[in-house]
Every structure is written in structure tokens, then in C-alpha cells.
Amino acid sequence: MTEHTGQAGTSSAHSATQDAVALRAVGKSFSAHTVLRDVTLQIPARRIVAIIGASGSGKSTLLRLIGGLDTPTDGAVNIDGRAVAQYDPRCAFAFQEARLLPWRTVADNVALGLPRDEDRARGRTRIGELLELVGLTEFAGHKPKEISGGMAQRTSLARALARTPSVLLLDEPFGALDALTRLRMHDLLLDVHAAEPTTVIFVTHDVDEALVLADTIVVLGKEEGRPGATVLQTVSPSQQRPRSHSDPEFTRLRQQLLAALGVQLRSEA
């Protein structure tokens, strides 16, 4: 299990393959408040990317820009070579909050995620499968107020998956889950990713989670004396998944990432 290729990737090796998501010098300000500055990222298709960073460093903001929920102040965001549209239909979003429609059952909330042109019968089958995947079959008929926060989060995840998007954007999708459910959801995400040609970008506070799941980890943070957060470093573990926590590389990267976040925290204070 701890086998790894040995040749850790050399940094900044531009691939010839089409980048699924490309951010070019993206900046975002809210009135005078600069949140993101000069973010440039190229994410090849089918990659799993984790975004980590201190609270308030603009992770959600960055994800929203990629999904077309907000427009950048500077720069450009492209998906498959085309500019991101408002509420881009190529993306599916799982918000940091579950954001379920309170009057709809769990199943009907997941159904909201189905592509608009989905055939009814096929859609119902798909919802059944997704509920099974996130372990909520029993709760299909429950209203959001009747389920726990973690269940709501899984419903929100299933809703995003229902869209079979080419870019899946997940904002702290496993935040409210217990350790065991969290591991199950990690497996689920990897299974879904293996089964469908999806580029996954997710936000997490958990360095270990990032290291277990992601092909590449993007650290967002402030640079001394400059406004707004930008990409401080990107890290790409060479280990194959499933990754062992005891692998030397895992331990090293973990320390490196924690240091990056820690430094950030200290400089903020």
C-alpha cells in the first residue's frame, strides 16, 4: 500500500493536455476589501484538487469564482477553454452550508441536482443510487429539519453528484461528519471520481484529508505586506491512492502544509 513511484513530480511541468479549469491572474475584491489577488492555476481534467488555507483566506470565494457564482474583479476563469458563465451549467456546487429546500424531502432535494433534461424514470433511479451511495436511503422521505447536520451535508453532496458535472466544486463537504462517515465519504468521492470523468475541486481545513484525497493541494494565504490571499504553494503527492499515513512522503508533506498554514496564522495575529 505504501508503494509510490519514487519520482515525485517536478514542479510546474506544463502538460499538453487541455486544462479543465484555468485561472489566469484572478483577483477578487469586495468594494475596497481585496480577498484574492493574482491567483493563477491550471487544473487538468479529471484531477482532484484540494484547496486549503486559514479561515477567511478566500477559499469559498475562489470556489464561487470557478463555478460562476461570482465574477472575478481581475483576470479570467476558463473551463475547457471557454470562459465560465454565470452559474455555469458545467459545474455542480456543494455549498459550505447544506442549503437544502426545507419543504422538500431528502430525495426531492437531491432531485434538484438532476440535469434539467434528465428523463424522469432515469432520474428516479439515479436518485435512488445516490441516496444509497451517501447512506441516506432510509431517510429519502425525511424533511431537512428531521435529519442531522451531517446528513444534510451528505444530501447536499448527493445533489451535486446528481448533476454529473464536468467540474465538481465542494466547499468543505465533509466538515460536519464523524470520523467513520467521513472515511466512507472519502471512499465515495474516489469511487465517483473513478466512475465518471469529473474534475473535483474541494475545500478543506483538514490537511490529512487533503493528503489522502487530492492529486494536488493548493495552499491559499496572504503574503507578508500584500493585500488579499494568493496561491502560496501547490503540493502534489506522488503516492498512489489509497495513501498510507505512515508513508514518509505523507508525513513530510503533512508537516510542510501545516507549517504553511501555521506561519499564515502567526502572521495574521
Place this chain on the structure above:
Amino acid sequence: MSQHHSAAGAPEGAPDDVTHAGSGAAPGTAAHGHATVASGAPGAAGPGSGTGPGSGRARRSGRRRGPVVLLGLLVPAALVAAWFWSTAAGVFTPVQLPPPQDVFTAAIDLIERGQFFQHIGISTQRVLLGYAIGAILGLAVGALVGLSRLSDVLFAPTIGAFRAVTGLAWVPLLALWIGIGEDSKVTLVAIGAFFPVYTTVAAALRHVDAQLVEAGRAFGLGGVKLLLTVQLPAAMPSVVAGLRLALAQSWLFLVAAELLASSMGLGFLLIDSQNNGRTDRMILAIVLLAVLGKLCDSVFALVQKRVLDRWT
């Protein structure tokens, strides 16, 4: 553990070909170094705080209505008893306050004359008709103002100003313009019903949880679909509350209309009895208004409960 190897390496290209170029930022670090640190460090970095939806999971335990209703009748019963006692003891003259049995007799008398149900019928008809018109207009205008910034800016101040005019103030003008027939009364009731509906609908639609609306849009909803899927259902509880308020207000406006210009109805019964010195009938009219208004409201409360169950 399930097999994830297939997913790990993604298609072609080195696994780290996600690249970035922040100006002057630290370069991507992915070099494979010599790790000497002991393995198996415990997991750090606590989980983020995912906030679930509104908590309140508990369901009100229903099916205890009977005793509650009986309890609610306690005070009216006590009032009637006090009324009975005070009139029997001669605290009030019959002209000031006739005893309950006189009021009852007055009701029987009116029933025999065929006027009792005529008064009730015409008043109820005016309320229902006016309420329907006012509520429909309130829904339409409220939706317009609540959903469109432009209409909000254009119309809201004017409507707000008209709302400040009390119902009674309209009576003379309506009598002048529409005459003293049915139309003017129904119109006044409609005015009374319009404002509560308009106000609540506009406010509810304007304040639909922006996060839910955004979620709807993110999943491809827009326009009418968004309205039907997210905005209207979200506003539903407030809309129904507004409709209920409007029904109560319809009865208030009805009396105003009938007091000043009418030849039938409970308001007319009230003013006519005053002119004839029939306190018993005045009290009867008031009791009937109270009972009818409360009855309407109770029926609506049942509807409201169902709506709340369904839409929250």
C-alpha cells in the same frame, strides 16, 4: 478498502501538473525529499464547522386539542355568568345592559322575522367577496413589488402612503364614487384585505433566503421555474399568515362599511338598533360579529397549520 488505484493517477501527465504562478509567490514544492520523521502522526486540523439547517427537529405533539378548546371556553362562560349575575342583581338597567336571555330572545325574534340569517348572510357575502378580490390583488401586486426591484422603487412608496390612510376615511369617498350599494361595501372590504396580503407577500418574497435562491440558480433554475421551485414555496408560510390577517381585517372593514351606509348586515343591525334603543340587538350583533370572525379565523388556522407542515 475499495480499489481506488484507477482514480489515483488520473489520465496522462505527471500528478503535479496543476500549476500556479502567483507573482513572486513561493514556487510549487513537490520535490521528493528524505523524510526522517516518524510516521503515524495523529490527525490534526479539526473539522470545519458545517452548519446544518434549522434545528428544531421536534414535532409538536398533537392530538390534545379537545381539552384545550374546552379550556378556551372557560373565560367566555365566566363572562356570560358575570353578565347574568350583574343584570339579575340590578347592577345595570336593561337599557344599559339587558340580560343574556333578552339577547337570546332578540335572536329568536329576528330569526322568526327572517332577518337574522339575512343579516348574517349579506355580511358574510360582503366579507368573502371583498376578501377574495383584495387578497388576489394583494398577491399579484405583492409579488410584483417583492420580485422586481423596479416595481418596488416605483410603487412601494405610493402604496405605503395609501396604506397609512385608515379604512374609515375611504367610506365617504367610496359612497360618493361608487354609491351606497353593494359595490362600495365590497370595495372597502377589499381595501381592508389588500394591504395585509400585499405587505406580507412583498416582504416575504423580498426576503427569501438569498442562499437558497443562489442554490436554485446554481442548479440551473431561473425565471418562473426559480419562482415556483424556490421563491414561492419559501414565502408560503408568510403568505398564508398574511391571508389570515387579511381575513380578520376584512371583518373589521365590513363593520366600518355597514355602520355608515347600509340597509342590511350586522353593522346595519348595530347602528339601526342604536337608533331604536334596542341594546339587546346591539349586543346580539356584537356577539355575532365576534363568533363569525373567530370562526373564520379558526378555519383558517387549520389551513395554516397544514401549509406550515407542508412548506417548512
